[in-house]
Amino acid sequence: MTGVFEALGDATRRHVLALLSAGEQPAGAVVAALQARAPISQPAVSQHLKVLRDAGLVRVRAEGTRRFYALDDAGLAAARAWLTQLTDPLQGAAQPLDALATELARGRRADRARTDRADRTA
Amino acid sequence: MTGVFEALGDATRRHVLALLSAGEQPAGAVVAALQARAPISQPAVSQHLKVLRDAGLVRVRAEGTRRFYALDDAGLAAARAWLTQLTDPLQGAAQPLDALATELARGRRADRARTDRADRTA
DNA sequence: TCCCTCCATAAGCAAAGACTTATGGAGGAG
DNA sequence: CTCCTCCATAAGTCTTTGCTTATGGAGGGA
Numbered sequence: 134m135t136g137v138f139e140a141l142g143d144a145t146r147r148h149v150l151a152l153l154s155a156g157e158q159p160a161g162a163v164v165a166a167l168q169a170r171a172p173i174s175q176p177a178v179s180q181h182l183k184v185l186r187d188a189g190l191v192r193v194r195a196e197g198t199r200r201f202y203a204l205d206d207a208g209l210a211a212a213r214a215w216l217t218q219l220t221d222p223l224q225g226a227a228q229p230l231d232a233l234a235t236e237l238a239r240g241r242r243a244d245r246a247r248t249d250r251a252d253r254t255a
Numbered sequence: 256m257t258g259v260f261e262a263l264g265d266a267t268r269r270h271v272l273a274l275l276s277a278g279e280q281p282a283g284a285v286v287a288a289l290q291a292r293a294p295i296s297q298p299a300v301s302q303h304l305k306v307l308r309d310a311g312l313v314r315v316r317a318e319g320t321r322r323f324y325a326l327d328d329a330g331l332a333a334a335r336a337w338l339t340q341l342t343d344p345l346q347g348a349a350q351p352l353d354a355l356a357t358e359l360a361r362g363r364r365a366d367r368a369r370t371d372r373a374d375r376t377a
Numbered sequence: 378t379c380c381c382t383c384c385a386t387a388a389g390c391a392a393a394g395a396c397t398t399a400t401g402g403a404g405g406a407g
Numbered sequence: 408c409t410c411c412t413c414c415a416t417a418a419g420t421c422t423t424t425g426c427t428t429a430t431g432g433a434g435g436g437a
Contacts, residue, residue, distance in 0.1 A: 182384095
């Protein structure tokens with residue numbers, strides 16, 4: 134949970150998150166997607182994924198030799214909560230409900246997720 | 256509007272935003288508050304305020320020789336919107352309403368030092 | 378077994394950025 | 408006008424960090 138905004142501060146990492154918003158993906162797919170946009174090496178992407186992991190913004194699931202990355206609501210909810218609290222000081226109680234709602238939405242989408250294009254504003 | 260998350264990526268700048276969440280403050284007060292925490296020079300704070308300004312996270316109001324800084328919902332709403340869109344792709348239409356709601360809350364709080372707030376995201 | 382693919386870590390480098398001191402303009406008080 | 412306070416910008420230093428190439432472990436297929 135440390136360094137959530139530090140992790141979000143990099144455009145490449147935000148692009149990774151946007152990619153994963155389309156659903157769970159193996160590290161190799163993330164590398165390929167980023168390289169389709171700008172030249173970047175595999176280790177560089179791996180390092181970015183580590184930062185996102187340490188920040189609690191993504192989580193990994195190992196399957197054979199592949200590592201599947203997906204968004205993690207732990208960090209995302211933390212970031213949203215901090216921003217919300219900035220303007221709405223006592224929104225603390227409503228936060229868990231909001232987190233639950235987005236979690237449900239994410240899980241639903243993850244089921245039918247496919248190799249769509251994902252190019253959100255970064 | 257460019258560089259919202261880059262601006263949020265620095266802990267000192269986030270501390271400035273937290274300070275301003277208590278209400279509008281002159282630059283000098285921000286400097287004093289930060290120096291009460293860790294040694295930092297006045298120009299350093301001024302540079303941080305510039306970054307926040309360029310990111311649309313704060314706005315300035317000149318009064319005599321003082322510059323009063325306050326939170327700006329332009330950047331804050333943009334950040335929240337990006338995070339929300341990451342997990343809830345279809346929330347695009349509801350976003351403006353949310354921004355309006357927090358804007359109203361902010362304005363109300365600015366009038367009175369302390370206020371109570373309820374509901375939203377039922 | 379050997380090899381090949383997938384991915385993470387190590388080490389070094391170069392660009393970005395956060396900090397410093399020095400300076401100067403703008404506005405109020407005397 | 409003169410001085411003094413408040414604040415922003417300039418210039419330079421030093422740390423941070425994002426990138427590279429090199430390497431090696433883990434797992435699957437032959």
